[in-house]
Amino acid sequence: MFNGDPPWELVAEVLAETYSYVSGRRALGENPTLDGILRVRRIGQEALMRRWGEDLAVQPYGTRVTAAIRPVLERWMRRKRKPLTFRLTQILTGHGCFGDYLCRTAQREPTTECHDCGAAVDSAQHTLEVCPRWAVLRQGLTSVIGEDLSLPSVITAMLGDDESWKAMVSFCETVMSQKEADERMREEAADVASIRGRRMGVRRRRYLMRLL
Numbered sequence: 001m002f003n004g005d006p007p008w009e010l011v012a013e014v015l016a017e018t019y020s021y022v023s024g025r026r027a028l029g030e031n032p033t034l035d036g037i038l039r040v041r042r043i044g045q046e047a048l049m050r051r052w053g054e055d056l057a058v059q060p061y062g063t064r065v066t067a068a069i070r071p072v073l074e075r076w077m078r079r080k081r082k083p084l085t086f087r088l089t090q091i092l093t094g095h096g097c098f099g100d101y102l103c104r105t106a107q108r109e110p111t112t113e114c115h116d117c118g119a120a121v122d123s124a125q126h127t128l129e130v131c132p133r134w135a136v137l138r139q140g141l142t143s144v145i146g147e148d149l150s151l152p153s154v155i156t157a158m159l160g161d162d163e164s165w166k167a168m169v170s171f172c173e174t175v176m177s178q179k180e181a182d183e184r185m186r187e188e189a190a191d192v193a194s195i196r197g198r199r200m201g202v203r204r205r206r207y208l209m210r211l212l
Helices: 008-027 034-057 063-077 086-093 099-104 124-129 132-145 151-160 162-211
Strands: none
Touching: 008 034, 034 063, 063 086, 063 151, 086 124, 086 162, 124 132, 124 151, 124 162, 132 151, 132 162, 151 162
16 A cells, blocks of 8 residues: 555546647747646645545555654655565554454455464454564664554654654564464464374274274
């Protein structure tokens, strides 16, 4: 959603307005100036960002990250040397190894509970801001970006300087890689238990057949 270009239809409108300006000047026998073309493009870009923000406000999905990025949408899209990693994206969007996502969306967990601290809901924000398992890593993060770990504040800090962006990426890489490893271990244990259960069932049936 926020790691590429704006919607193509909005970009197309900016290009169409620029073309209309240039062709209109030429139809009047004038040569459009570079300053004039740049002015039309700038106005078009401003309108594009405004309309894009309005469209995002009514999207039914990704409301958490959308609400955080919309106020700084233009700065976010114009950031330089600040790539989105896979695990950073998981924390921002909430789509990853979180009990809430694995239960409600992926349907791979029976509950939304946090396996680390027992909280009723293990969400991306819980992982970022609350779960005690990550307290030491969280201290390292807040020492760079500040104590406020609400997503809007985190994103504002990330856009403020490269050090804050790197600190957030580092936190996400370490935490999410461990949560992913833990999830794999639970899945493997469940598979082993299932295989054992099937084998026990076969042995039980064979034993009962011998008794008949």
